Amino acid sequence: MSLDAIIHRRDATAWDRFISSPLIFLARWLYAAPSTASSTPDILPIRLVCISDTHNTHHTQPHLPEGDILIHAGDLTQSGTDHELDDALAWLDSHPHPHKIFIAGNHDVALASPQTLARIPPSLTYLENSSIELTISGRKLRIYGSPCTPKHGSWPFQYPRVRPTALPHPETHEIWSNIPPLTDILITHGPPLAHLDADRHGCYALLFALWRVRPKLHVFGHIHAGRGVERIKWDRAQMAYENICAGRTGWGGLVMLLWYKLTAWLWERSLGDGVGTVLVNAAAVAGLRDGQKKGAIVVEI
Numbered sequence: 001m002s003l004d005a006i007i008h009r010r011d012a013t014a015w016d017r018f019i020s021s022p023l024i025f026l027a028r029w030l031y032a033a034p035s036t037a038s039s040t041p042d043i044l045p046i047r048l049v050c051i052s053d054t055h056n057t058h059h060t061q062p063h064l065p066e067g068d069i070l071i072h073a074g075d076l077t078q079s080g081t082d083h084e085l086d087d088a089l090a091w092l093d094s095h096p097h098p099h100k101i102f103i104a105g106n107h108d109v110a111l112a113s114p115q116t117l118a119r120i121p122p123s124l125t126y127l128e129n130s131s132i133e134l135t136i137s138g139r140k141l142r143i144y145g146s147p148c149t150p151k152h153g154s155w156p157f158q159y160p161r162v163r164p165t166a167l168p169h170p171e172t173h174e175i176w177s178n179i180p181p182l183t184d185i186l187i188t189h190g191p192p193l194a195h196l197d198a199d200r201h202g203c204y205a206l207l208f209a210l211w212r213v214r215p216k217l218h219v220f221g222h223i224h225a226g227r228g229v230e231r232i233k234w235d236r237a238q239m240a241y242e243n244i245c246a247g248r249t250g251w252g253g254l255v256m257l258l259w260y261k262l263t264a265w266l267w268e269r270s271l272g273d274g275v276g277t278v279l280v281n282a283a284a285v286a287g288l289r290d291g292q293k294k295g296a297i298v299v300e301i
Contacts, residue, residue, distance in 0.1 A: 012199070023250065023254060024244065027245065028241075030241075030261060031241040046068050047298065048067055048068065048219075049064055049296045050280045050297045051064070051282050051284050051297070052075065052219070053074070053075040053222065054076055054088065055077065055078045055107065055285055056078045058076070061284055062293065062294075063295075064095055064097075065296060066096075068099065068136050069098070070099070070101070071102070071187055071219050072102035073219050073220050073221045073282055074105025074108060074189035074222070075105030075221060076089070076092075077110070078107055079107070079109075080108050081110060084110075085116065086119065089119075089124060100123060100125065101125045101126075101127060101132070103128065105157075105189045105222065106158065111128075111156075112156040127144065127146070127187065129175065131180060142180065143186075143187065144180060145187040146188050148189070148190075149189050149190035149203070149222060157189070159171050159172045161203070162203070162204050162205040164247060165247070165248065175205075176206055176209035179209055179213050181212070184215055184216045185215055185216065185217045186217070188218070188220045189221060190203055191203070191222060192204075192206045192218075193245060193246060194207065194242045194245035195279050196228050196279055197223050198225040202223070210277070214234060217278050217279075217299065217301050220282070221284075228280075229299065231276050234277070236263075240253055240257040280299055282297045
């Protein structure tokens with residue numbers, strides 16, 4: 001199946017997902033079962049407005065809410081021409097958010113040219129396998145952004161896809177090993193495997209890197225049908241679920257997932273839910289032929 005067919009196909013029903021793989025369907029249902037509510041922070045939160053995959057629809061998207069940081073996780077354009085990119089960047093530039101950060105997506109072909117980077121408005125920060133540090137309300141935030149996605153077709157910003165049962169390709173390892181260990185906010189164009197990636201279209205190598213970095217927030221898009229917000233806790237239940245999705249375990253893994261979810265629920269009731277990571281798939285178009293305009297997702301950290 002082509003990448004466009006994956007990205008632009010209609011949303012699967014629950015029955016479609018069950019028929020496709022009863023094991024994965026049950027694992028996702030069990031993993032998504034709520035445990036305990038997140039604790040309320042004692043400090044003033046930072047408000048982030050997250051959007052991705054606007055694909056030239058920026059002028060018809062819902063109005064962007066106010067926030068401290070505006071993040072666009074790539075695919076501002078459809079064909080990647082200079083004209084499309086200039087229009088999308090002018091739209092980003094027009095918003096009043098104090099900090100506006102964006103990365104490229106595989107459709108943003110023009111951003112693969114160094115000459116294009118000189119035309120980026122000064123109010124915008126473009127990250128390409130690079131970092132920036134911001135200070136907001138006395139808090140320092142380290143933000144890393146990368147446009148890279150697993151290879152599918154001849155788009156730019158791609159790397160060899162890593163199979164969960166294979167050793168990482170050197171190029172892939174180099175890309176994700178460059179994420180600084182103290183990163184607070186990670187912005188990538190594509191999702192990690194098993195999380196907000198629809199039918200397991202996310203990247204296993206990126207998931208592996210997430211376990212090392214564990215940022216407060218990870219913003220991405222690329223897989224339109226995966227839009228949403230998820231909080232992960234870096235516990236044994238998460239690892240069991242990911243191993244099922246990666247094909248590393250089968251029905252025995254589902255039994256372990258059930259056990260870990262139960263013990264996690266009991267543990268959190270007595271000691272609290274600990275620190276986790278918020279994942280945001282902010283794809284702004286959805287539905288058949290991307291006819292729905294979803295707008296931004298707002299999160300606070």
